[in-house]
Amino acid sequence: MDDSLRVGADSLTQLGNHWAARLTTYRRDGTPVSTPVNVAVDRGRVFFRTYEQAGKFKRLRNNPEVDVAPSDARGRPTGPSTRAVARLLNGGDDRLAATLVDRKHRVFQGILIRLAHRLRGYTTRHFELLPPSNAAAGQSD
Numbered sequence: 001m002d003d004s005l006r007v008g009a010d011s012l013t014q015l016g017n018h019w020a021a022r023l024t025t026y027r028r029d030g031t032p033v034s035t036p037v038n039v040a041v042d043r044g045r046v047f048f049r050t051y052e053q054a055g056k057f058k059r060l061r062n063n064p065e066v067d068v069a070p071s072d073a074r075g076r077p078t079g080p081s082t083r084a085v086a087r088l089l090n091g092g093d094d095r096l097a098a099t100l101v102d103r104k105h106r107v108f109q110g111i112l113i114r115l116a117h118r119l120r121g122y123t124t125r126h127f128e129l130l131p132p133s134n135a136a137a138g139q140s141d
Contacts, residue, residue, distance in 0.1 A: 009044060009131050011082035015070055016041030018078070022071035023048065025059040033059065036075035038109055039129070040100035046129040047097035049109060051122035060086050060127065068129060086127040097126035
């Protein structure tokens with residue numbers, strides 16, 4: 001792995017040391033929109049959860065390129081931002097991400113967010129954050 005890939009991957013996995021991360025997605029016109037997300041990290045893979053009806057999900061479907069930074073619970077960055085690509089998960093990877101996010105954030109994600117999604121009829125989805133240069137390799141699932 002070349003040094004630039006390692007730096008990107010290391011910056012992403014460091015997000016696991018924080019309660020939240022500020023995820024910046026982009027509208028079709030290029031306008032950035034930032035929201036806090038909870039992340040979970042396992043074996044160098046970084047996951048987060050959202051729901052299909054969220055604007056963030058729709059923006060990611062149109063443009064998976066994001067900026068992500070450690071943040072407080074309100075989304076105020078507490079460290080430097082890193083470029084990444086968000087890959088929508090399915091099957092076993094989706095179940096793994098769900099388990100890890102629930103386990104790391106037991107009350108907030110595992111109970112409160114899951115309950116809110118169920119009561120509102122939302123479809124919960126999971127993404128993996130990849131360094132930009134690894135994204136093409138990660139698409140071949």
